Amino acid sequence: MxxxxxxxxxxxxxxxxxxxxxxxxxxxxxxxxxxxxxxxxxxxxxxxxxxxxxxxxxxxxxxxxxxxxxxxxxxxxxxxxxxxxxxxxxxxxxxxxYMAGKLLQDPGPAHSCPACRGEIADNYCSHSKFLxxxxxxxxxxxxxxxxxxxxxxxxxxPDDIAVLTELCSVSYRALRPVAGLLSQARIAVFGDGPVGYLTAAMLHHAFGVGSDRLTVFGAIREKLDQFTFARTEMVQQYDFQSGDKVDIVVECTGGNFSESAINQGIDLLAAGGHLIAMGVSEDKVPINTRDVLEKGLTLYGSSRSSIPDFEEVLRVMEQKDCQDTLKLLxxxxxxxxxxxxxxxxxxxxxxxxxxxxxxxxxxxx
The missing domain is CATH 3.90.180.10 (Medium-chain alcohol dehydrogenases, catalytic domain)
Known part of the structure; x- marks a missing residue:
């Protein structure tokens, strides 16, 4: 044990x-x-x-x-x-x-949670601890x-790049469920802060998504200008009802901006699209369920990563162009x-x- x-x-x-x-x-x-x-x-x-x-x-x-x-x-x-x-x-x-229960103890098959038994993702263990x-x-x-x-x-x-592994791993983990779609999908990231930047960076460097298929939406032009590997749009000026549709939206805003970002993402998504929520809000966020239903959208959240995500991100971080991207943070x-x-x-x-x-x-x- x-x-x-x-x-x-x-x-x-x-x-x-x-x-x-x-x-x-x-x-x-x-x-x-x-x-x-x-x-x-x-x-x-x-x-x-x-x-x-x-x-x-x-x-x-x-x-x-x-x-x-x-x-x-x-x-x-x-x-x-x-x-x-x-x-x-x-x-x-x-x-x-993130320390899964199986690393902290040996609960035995009769007492292990669904994550310990391999029935759900390993980053949702009910026996886990998080530093x-x-x-x-x-x-x-x-x-x-x-x-x-x-x-x-x-x-x-370098050490100052390695410190970003945890944040990058969270973005990487959120994208894993749609990894099979990323070679052709059109993707929009909402959020011009560090989480949005690193999520866009993982899409570009880990999954090979270029600026022809990656758009980042934000509210501050000076921040968006840092996203040199993606197209950028100001949320205040974009027509989400009439704009080009995308297959995947990743919401990285959180807080008071979650509501607008999620609902703008729903407007932007094509039928059968995926909405990934990563932003944390202390309050409940109302969303446009009518269009979620009419478009047949898939909505899921992701906030924590586990050991395999760290290992994959470190391999990506060995790339010099990835390090150059991350240096801006x-x-x-x-x-x-x-x-x-x-x-x-x-x-x-x-x-x-x-x-x-x-x-x-x-x-x-």
């Missing part, structure tokens, strides 16, 4: 969010079960999900259930402990935040995770984090200045 034998114990300086805007450093003793490794996080990026916890925009009952908790789920680190035949000491790895969402995330000096959740970074991929400078106050400052700044580029945290433990 995985995790039944403890091989060592480590002390982790854990930067825990205890309530919105308040982070305390706690020294936590973490056991290292058999089959696990110890990772020292070195570089991480801030996600909008982290900001929703930090800024207190999640519902009070959610915050009460999940806090205190260390944030962050996008990051890389180096191996500093655990017994592994596959990973060497000090080896650089990408951290997979920075219900369990302590990457903002700690010693992260103890299943060995399979630490994936070696190829030497050809790398910030001009990284924020050094050595203590709780540094982390709070970085989060407050990211919350106040939601720019197009990512915010990178350079950990100095």
């Amino acid at each position: 995985v995790g039944t034998t403890t091989t060592e114990t480590v002390h982790s300086r854990t930067l825990r969010l205890t309530e919105p805007h308040v982070v305390l450093e706690q020294d936590i003793h973490r056991s290292v079960p058999e089959g696990y490794v110890v990772v020292e996080p070195t570089l991480a990026s801030i996600c909008h999900a982290d900001l929703r916890y930090f800024g207190g925009t999640r519902k009070p009952e959610v915050l009460a259930k999940k806090l205190p908790m260390a944030l962050l789920h996008e990051g890389i680190g180096r191996i500093v402990g655990g017994e592994s035949r596959r990973l060497a000491y000090s080896q650089k790895v990408v951290i997979v935040p 920075g969402s219900g369990t302590d995330g990457i903002a700690q000096s010693r992260l103890v995770i299943p060995e399979q959740c630490a994936i070696p970074i190829p030497a050809s991929i 790398i910030p001009d400078s990284f924020t050094v984090v050595a203590k709780a106050e540094d982390f709070v400052g970085a989060m407050e700044s990211a919350l106040a200045h939601k720019g197009w580029k990512k915010t990178y945290l350079d950990f100095h433990w």
Whole structure:
């Protein structure tokens, strides 16, 4: 059974969010079960999900259930402990935040969930844990995770590109169900932020979709100008009723813009088309079900990825042209984090200045 034998114990300086805007450093003793490794996080990026916890925009009952908790789920680190035949000491790895139940325990066939039994996708396991969402995330000096959740970074991929693996893997995972259609399909991506950019980048670099079949819709021209590998359109000026129809729409807006993006996507889709929802909204979003029915559309959501998605994305990231595309999201400078106050400052700044580029945290433990 995985995790039944403890091989060592480590002390982790854990930067825990205890309530919105308040982070305390706690020294936590973490056991290292058999089959696990110890990772020292070195570089991480801030996600909008982290900001929703930090800024207190999640519902009070959610915050009460999940806090205190260390944030962050996008990051890389180096191996500093655990017994592994596959990973060497000090080896650089990408951290997979999604830990399926079968990696955490051995539930047995009678007690396993549909995902554990292979009946549904592996990223919907009811026994899973996700870093920075219900369990302590990457903002700690010693992260103890299943060995399979630490994936070696190829030497050809720079650290500042590798940090984007998790975000790219989420986009890649969302596209997998329609992979068989992508060689000919006409595709529209809604969203000119990082999620929209990386989704369009995966369509282009992982699935070979060119600008003749890929259109990105956004609201800010300066952001859309970064999408050099796709056609771009301003949502304020486009006639979605009369425009050219597409086969697949990927909604990457979230928040208050989800409603308009989803319904514009429904207008844009041809009969039998697919609508993929990736944007997260705290509120329920009304959609045009009449046209969903009349057109026979398929609607599904996707937000988390698993180990195979990371492995595929890292192979794509070895391409020089893919790295050149992703570089546009790398910030001009990284924020050094050595203590709780540094982390709070970085989060407050990211919350106040939601720019197009990512915010990178350079950990100095």
